[in-house]
Amino acid sequence: MHLAYPAVLSALLFCTGVYGVLARRNAILVLMSVELMLNAVNLNLVAFDVWLSRAAEETLHSGQALTLFTIAIAAAEIGIGLAIVLAVHRNRGTSDIDKLRDTAEGHGLDGPDDPDDPGDPAVPGGPDTDTPATGTAAEKAEATA
Numbered sequence: 001m002h003l004a005y006p007a008v009l010s011a012l013l014f015c016t017g018v019y020g021v022l023a024r025r026n027a028i029l030v031l032m033s034v035e036l037m038l039n040a041v042n043l044n045l046v047a048f049d050v051w052l053s054r055a056a057e058e059t060l061h062s063g064q065a066l067t068l069f070t071i072a073i074a075a076a077e078i079g080i081g082l083a084i085v086l087a088v089h090r091n092r093g094t095s096d097i098d099k100l101r102d103t104a105e106g107h108g109l110d111g112p113d114d115p116d117d118p119g120d121p122a123v124p125g126g127p128d129t130d131t132p133a134t135g136t137a138a139e140k141a142e143a144t145a
Contacts, residue, residue, distance in 0.1 A: 003047060003048070006046075009043065010040045010047070013037070013040035014036075014037050014040035014041070017035075019033075020032065020036065021033045021034060021037075025097050027097055028085055031085065038074050045066055045067045046063055046064055049061055088100065
């Protein structure tokens with residue numbers, strides 16, 4: 001097989017991954033696009049390993065061994081990445097990268113230093129709740145009963 005075929009396929013896979021990273025706003029789709037780029041690199045490693053082993057008449061297969069390590073590391077990376085994305089989604093309610101960036105920069109948040117803010121009524125001990133903000137656990141249990 002000629003070296004150009006896997007190289008072109010690898011370039012197409014890599015370009016598709018770059019497009020996914022740049023165009024997608026969902027964090028899970030961005031992680032999948034990064035994995036697509038890693039698979040394009042793995043395809044190149046195997047293709048060049050086969051091509052070089054034919055030319056040198058050696059059977060070292062270091063490209064294939066490196067590909068196996070890359071696949072193992074990529075599996076760990078995607079597992080950790082998905083765990084982080086799911087934790088952020090549970091805490092923030094979204095996995096949209098733009099919304100998360102705006103939240104991290106402070107846009108769209110109610111500042112705690114706002115003197116006109118009466119407080120969050122859903123917070124225990126807030127202005128619209130009947131539970132006291134201080135006291136023992138027994139006093140709080142009596143107030144809610």
